[in-house]
Amino acid sequence: MVQSQKSTTMISWSVRLFVLAVCFTRTVCSQSSTCPQISSIPFQSSFDFDRFAGELKWNVLLYNKIVPIEGLDMPVNKSDLSFLFSRNSNNTQTVTIAGRVRLAPTVAFCLELEGIVDSLSGNAAKLQQNYFNPLTKKLFTFNFWVLHTDYKNLAVVYACEKTMVDGTCNHSDTYLWTLSRGTSHTPAEMKTIKDVGSSVCMDVTHLRHVSHKSPCAAAERLHS
Template structure:
């Protein structure tokens, strides 16, 4: 009897693993990740503050992109995308990096699928990368997803999967809004625990021009 129970337990574990994998595979397929519906570029314009982000899996790039007080200004352009201005601080205000870039929309029918590029030394090394809007309410938060390497099975390489959250202010999101952010990340197979908060000390704000 004990042996039969053991076999049943093993079978259930295998079945659970298979079912979990099938659900995960379905959710994590890039073509099936739900994105913001009817993304409105004009409503998205303005200043956003970096709130949470995944770390870049490159020790050198990670060192230079560990920025405090990160904020980015989106301004719509005639090409149908955005002109970007970003600023932050490092070394507790000893260095105030800033830069310009653009967010291009390749398909006007899917403006939520942008590609971003910053014309800075680090930006040129990273290059133009996808920046998909998973979800935004325009007034409080925006959740971005970026896959830097698509696999043959249509999913994203876990080591090349990135996400970041921006907010309209540096104040913490309400429990309800944070739940919406977590749900959006989960729909792209990203756990919010994989993201680290961006600290805001208020350095360099008088120098950023945003």
């Protein structure tokens, strides 16, 4: 009788584990099926680099994480970076990045770099920033794809640094930033950010906020 009860209990737990496994698999599949392949992500249509530049800086306000910088022994914990896009005398798309990079609560430094901006795959909104890394003496490159912008006060920027076999982005290598000409987003802008973020499987409610209350002198020198 005791042996029979043990067998029944083991079968019961086996069934429960099987059901949980099936449910988990379906949940994961359901979540992954909503994530678009990188090749099908809708970017800002008819993107105009010169309007985007606008002779005004863009401040990073919300972000999920910072792209790792080669040569730093510690990961970037926080950053209040600003971007100024323009064209040089050769009509080349350029960018100046300036702000404070924080590695730990008591370790931070101000940074100012000038780089070149390329448009990838014939898509004007798929920008790639290229800088000379003074730490490694090599080129430092990262994606900067404009998903949406009104050119006036809002831009939602995305980057995928590792594409999976199924064509979607590896979650740990997905980046999302929001930019503003000022230091805040309106409720209407936040709704747009939520909608755009959802289209690339990003929950914007967990994004980190940058206040820009005490910017580095280099960031203040950028056009505002």
